[in-house]
Every structure is written in C-alpha cells, then in structure tokens.
Amino acid sequence: ETGVTQTPRHLVMGMTNKKSLKCEQHLGHNAMYWYKQSAKKPLELMFVYNFKEQTENNSVPSRFSPECPNSSHLFLHLHTLQPEDSALYLCASSPPTGELGELFFGSGTQLSVL
Amino acid sequence: GIQVEQSPPDLILQEGANSTLRCNFSDSVNNLQWFHQNPWGQLINLFYIPSGTKQNGRLSATTVATERYSLLYISSSQTTDSGVYFCAVKKLESGYSTLTFGKGTMLLVSP
Numbered sequence: 001e002t003g004v005t006q007t008p009r010h011l012v013m014g015m016t017n018k019k020s021l022k023c024e025q026h027l028g029h030n031a032m033y034w035y036k037q038s039a040k041k042p043l044e045l046m047f048v049y050n051f052k053e054q055t056e057n058n059s060v061p062s063r064f065s066p067e068c069p070n071s072s073h074l075f076l077h078l079h080t081l082q083p084e085d086s087a088l089y090l091c092a093s094s095p096p097t098g099e100l101g102e103l104f105f106g107s108g109t110q111l112s113v114l
Numbered sequence: 115g116i117q118v119e120q121s122p123p124d125l126i127l128q129e130g131a132n133s134t135l136r137c138n139f140s141d142s143v144n145n146l147q148w149f150h151q152n153p154w155g156q157l158i159n160l161f162y163i164p165s166g167t168k169q170n171g172r173l174s175a176t177t178v179a180t181e182r183y184s185l186l187y188i189s190s191s192q193t194t195d196s197g198v199y200f201c202a203v204k205k206l207e208s209g210y211s212t213l214t215f216g217k218g219t220m221l222l223v224s225p
Contacts, residue, residue, distance in 0.1 A: 043215040088155050105157035
C-alpha cells in the first residue's frame, strides 16, 4: 500500500456512458497527477493539480474532465470515450518539499471502452 | 522535450542471476526515479536518485548526472523481480514533478 488509493480497479464502459475514476492520497502531499498508460507506450502525463489548482493539461481531449476538490482527492470524469481510450489510468501524488517532487503512484484503474 | 531511453527493452534471467538496466536521458535533470511495475499494474518506487549511488537490499542504483545516465543493478534475481522497470526524469527548472518516463525494461525471471 503506497498511500495512494484508486477506485475502481477495473472499469468496462460503453462509448455513451459517463463514469468517474477516483483517487485519494493519505500522504499529506499537495500535488496530484493523472497519467495514462497504453500498451507498448510510455506513461503519458494527462493533468497536474498543485494545491487544488490545475497547472497542466497535456493536450488531453475534453471527453476527459478532471476535478480536484481538495489536496487529498482527485477525480477523472469520463464521457463519450472511444475504444482507443482503453488503458491503465494511474493517479500519483508528490510532496510539497524535500525530494523535489518524488512521485508515489496508486494501483491504477484498468479501463476498457467497448 | 527531454528524451529518456531505456535498455534493454526485454530481459530474461534465470533465478539467481545478476543484471544491469540502463537509462539514458538527453538533458540535465534534477529528479530521477526508478520504478518497478508489477504484473497487477502497481508502480512501486525503487529509488529517488538524481545523482550518486544508493542501495536497498539486492537492488542498487547509480546516476552519473554529468554523463546523463543511470544504472539499476539487480543481484541474485528472484521470480518476484519480474515486471517492468521504468526510469523517469524531470528536467531542471520545470517546476513541480512532471516526470518524463522511458518505455521501460520488461524483466522475466524464471525459476
């Protein structure tokens, strides 16, 4: 257990569905991230939140909508996804000081879009 | 942006063997991490090592920042070491930790 919890672990959805991924960190960190991991590709940064403020949107399509209500919680709202969006979605957090942003990851949500 | 190259892409070992994984990066960095992704997808922090050498049990890592590479050593490998090993770096002055990941080395340790 790394202190970063993601739910659900697995999700199957149709292209017309709306679903949300949840991430919670218990490490007292101030920055939270969404990464996407597709087969045979490096991890891709999607969004960064620092002190609840979105500080980076890495050209992510609008069908992915992040929400960060506080420094401990992060959501990724999904709607009208495409089959190519099927991937492992990883949440991470990093501390405000000390290790210059050492990242700690959750276990991920394996998403399949039918 | 910064480029991260890992080698080898795949590695098969007999249990008990030693191995060295390499990470090359194209620019100066102030953050380098090694991760192990287990078969269930969990990314486990192995080392935070922007420079120098660290050891943790059978694993050790060395980063030579001036020459832009890092090495991960696995000694007396075990089947539980199987998985994908990722190197990730953050370029100097890029603010909070937007790490760039390599494509990983897939390791299979057979009994």
